[in-house]
Amino acid sequence: MLKVEKLTKMFGGLAAVHDVSVEFEARKINAIIGPNGAGKSTFFNLISGLRKPTSGRILIDGHDVSRLRCDRVARLGVGRTFQTTHLFEQATVLDNLIVGHRLRTRSGLWDVLINSSRLQREERECREKAREALDFVGLAHLENRVVLDISQEERKRVAFALALATEPKLVLLDEPAAGVNPEETEGLARLIRKMAEHGLTVCLIEHKMDMIMGLADKIMVLNYGEKIAEGTPAEIKANPAVIEAYLGSDHDAAA
Amino acid sequence: MRRFASLFTHPAARWVLLALALGFPFVASSEYQVYVMATAFIWAIAVYGLNIITGYCGQLNLAHGGFFAVGAYALAILTSDHGWNFWPAFLAAGLVSAALGAAVGVVSLRLKEHYFAIFTLCVGFIIYLLIDKWEALTHGAIGIRGIAAPDGFGLVDFSQTRPFYYLALGFLVLAIWFAGRLASSLLGRTFMAIRNGDALAQSLGIDLMRNKVLAFVLSTTYAGVAGALYASMIRFIGPEEANPNHTFDMITYLLIGGFGTLFGPLAGTVGVVWITQSLQFLEDYRMVIFGPLIVVLVIFMPRGVVGTFLGWKLRKDAEAARADARPGVDGMSGTEVKPHA
Numbered sequence: 184m185l186k187v188e189k190l191t192k193m194f195g196g197l198a199a200v201h202d203v204s205v206e207f208e209a210r211k212i213n214a215i216i217g218p219n220g221a222g223k224s225t226f227f228n229l230i231s232g233l234r235k236p237t238s239g240r241i242l243i244d245g246h247d248v249s250r251l252r253c254d255r256v257a258r259l260g261v262g263r264t265f266q267t268t269h270l271f272e273q274a275t276v277l278d279n280l281i282v283g284h285r286l287r288t289r290s291g292l293w294d295v296l297i298n299s300s301r302l303q304r305e306e307r308e309c310r311e312k313a314r315e316a317l318d319f320v321g322l323a324h325l326e327n328r329v330v331l332d333i334s335q336e337e338r339k340r341v342a343f344a345l346a347l348a349t350e351p352k353l354v355l356l357d358e359p360a361a362g363v364n365p366e367e368t369e370g371l372a373r374l375i376r377k378m379a380e381h382g383l384t385v386c387l388i389e390h391k392m393d394m395i396m397g398l399a400d401k402i403m404v405l406n407y408g409e410k411i412a413e414g415t416p417a418e419i420k421a422n423p424a425v426i427e428a429y430l431g432s433d434h435d436a437a438a
Numbered sequence: 439m440r441r442f443a444s445l446f447t448h449p450a451a452r453w454v455l456l457a458l459a460l461g462f463p464f465v466a467s468s469e470y471q472v473y474v475m476a477t478a479f480i481w482a483i484a485v486y487g488l489n490i491i492t493g494y495c496g497q498l499n500l501a502h503g504g505f506f507a508v509g510a511y512a513l514a515i516l517t518s519d520h521g522w523n524f525w526p527a528f529l530a531a532g533l534v535s536a537a538l539g540a541a542v543g544v545v546s547l548r549l550k551e552h553y554f555a556i557f558t559l560c561v562g563f564i565i566y567l568l569i570d571k572w573e574a575l576t577h578g579a580i581g582i583r584g585i586a587a588p589d590g591f592g593l594v595d596f597s598q599t600r601p602f603y604y605l606a607l608g609f610l611v612l613a614i615w616f617a618g619r620l621a622s623s624l625l626g627r628t629f630m631a632i633r634n635g636d637a638l639a640q641s642l643g644i645d646l647m648r649n650k651v652l653a654f655v656l657s658t659t660y661a662g663v664a665g666a667l668y669a670s671m672i673r674f675i676g677p678e679e680a681n682p683n684h685t686f687d688m689i690t691y692l693l694i695g696g697f698g699t700l701f702g703p704l705a706g707t708v709g710v711v712w713i714t715q716s717l718q719f720l721e722d723y724r725m726v727i728f729g730p731l732i733v734v735l736v737i738f739m740p741r742g743v744v745g746t747f748l749g750w751k752l753r754k755d756a757e758a759a760r761a762d763a764r765p766g767v768d769g770m771s772g773t774e775v776k777p778h779a
């Protein structure tokens with residue numbers, strides 16, 4: 184599904200991602216862990232096309248996407264969330280989600296001027312898609328609430344729904360459980376599993392080890408931009424390089 | 439309180455507003471008041487344009503006054519120096535501002551945030567300098583006289599204040615109508631997604647450049663049309679029309695009315711124009727009152743008069759809907775919210 188070959192990203196003299204090769208299978212939950220500053224978010228930015236790699240290739244279902252613009256990659260089926268959620272706080276949850284399906288529609292200025300039937304149909308479709316995504320993340324009852332008034336965990340779910348509304352094949356979740364209590368983390372883990380069960384390939388960055396160990400089919404560990412290990416949760420737990428990296432760096436990453 | 443507030447958002451409120459505007463010349467105490475109101479309407483059209491690029495799309499455009507002047511000069515030059523009839527010249531003025539907007543947009547929108555703002559500030563200043571110095575085209579500091587008033591239809595003579603007032607009102611209604619349609623459409627939502635953040639918008643598959651340029655061209659077209667109307671109302675223009683201060687006036691109107699709201703540009707422009715008028719007797723000291731007034735407004739209503747009101751109402755409505763909702767089934771999906779009666 185996702186194949187990364189010798190991927191490198193330099194920021195000036197700093198290699199944020201260095202020579203990383205990895206393969207993620209379809210319909211699996213893949214986790215990326217590593218200390219702060221290890222290059223995890225940069226890795227996501229490269230895959231989603233937000234940043235161009237310095238070298239290396241990214242293949243999605245055999246398609247080379249490493250030189251494509253971010254919006255093109257999104258159209259090919261890569262959805263994502265960010266480490267910090269940027270929703271429009273003064274609007275309702277549903278209003279935030281409607282634009283999620285925009286990339287599958289074609290209406291332009293002319294359609295707006297004449298209020299074409301295509302525009303009306305596409306707006307209906309976007310609204311339906313938004314409701315469907317909201318229902319999937321379990322927040323159908325919040326559709327008319329203002330984002331300002333919902334909890335942190337609910338915002339995380341709305342951000343998931345926004346990514347899902349783009350109809351992705353692959354979703355990249357950057358620290359979905361950050362700032363969320365243990366009970367809610369459980370719920371988010373169930374939701375992530377539900378995504379995979381519905382045929383999505385999931386990639387997530389997370390610091391909460393309990394969550395990762397119970398959830399992931401495969402884990403890749405980054406440290407200083409390099410891949411230092413990959414394998415099943417059991418393999419990772421027993422890997423000396425990983426233990427070394429975690430004990431040698433900030434310990435709250437391993438908490 | 440919420441009930442009372444609903445009166446303002448009721449669909450009929452628009453018709454009441456229109457009726458008030460239509461009746462204004464009959465209740466105005468002097469022709470001068472009608473003239474001031476017509477001017478306010480023209481500025482409001484330009485502010486609606488600024489609202490598209492800055493309010494909805496989130497790109498602080500500081501060249502807006504420049505495009506207003508481009509529209510004004512295009513109409514002036516074509517009618518006064520080249521003897522064009524008003525309406526073709528008016529159309530051309532809109533097209534010139536759109537084309538120039540496209541050219542400037544393609545270059546400037548590669549820059550983000552304050553870099554874009556600074557770049558457009560320079561563009562606005564360059565437009566001002568060109569108008570002031572390019573005498574062969576613009577007559578420089580002398581300005582242009584003998585600009586055509588809009589050609590009337592039959593008995594209507596738009597060189598008179600009242601008929602012109604209705605013409606300006608007509609264009610303002612058109613401007614608001616399109617802005618409203620845009621804001622509620624998928625295209626408007628696309629612009630607002632960009633305002634929320636480039637990275638998120640792109641990751642939702644939105645082509646940034648294309649949409650930003652489109653929003654920019656729409657805004658410069660609004661500015662150009664407003665400028666052309668302005669030139670045909672005062673019939674004499676000079677380089678002062680391109681003074682970058684006008685851009686900041688428009689930003690003030692928008693700030694006070696409310697960025698990214700449908701009626702903010704109207705409320706802000708008409709409100710501020712009348713406040714400045716009524717403080718006229720203080721002459722230069724009026725800023726002593728007006729300045730603090732703006733500061734207070736910005737502190738207590740950071741989203742403008744309209745924006746703050748709508749935000750408050752949206753939350754109140756959501757609260758009321760929640761209070762009315764039946765107890766949830768299991769808190770997860772499938773819980774229904776009864777719409778508020």
Ligand SMILES: Nc1ncnc2c1ncn2[C@@H]1O[C@H](COP(=O)(O)OP(=O)(O)O)[C@@H](O)[C@H]1O
Nearest residue numbers: 194197199217218219220221222223224225226
């Ligand atoms: N836009 C950027 N410009 C320069 N350096 C960056 C940029 N983004 C990230 N970095 C650097 O790259 C390294 C990896 O960052 P990041 O991918 O955010 O790490 P992580 O998500 O694993 O905490 C850090 O040292 C960070 O400072």
Ligand SMILES: [Mg+2]
Nearest residue numbers: 223224225266
């Ligand atoms: Mg990160």
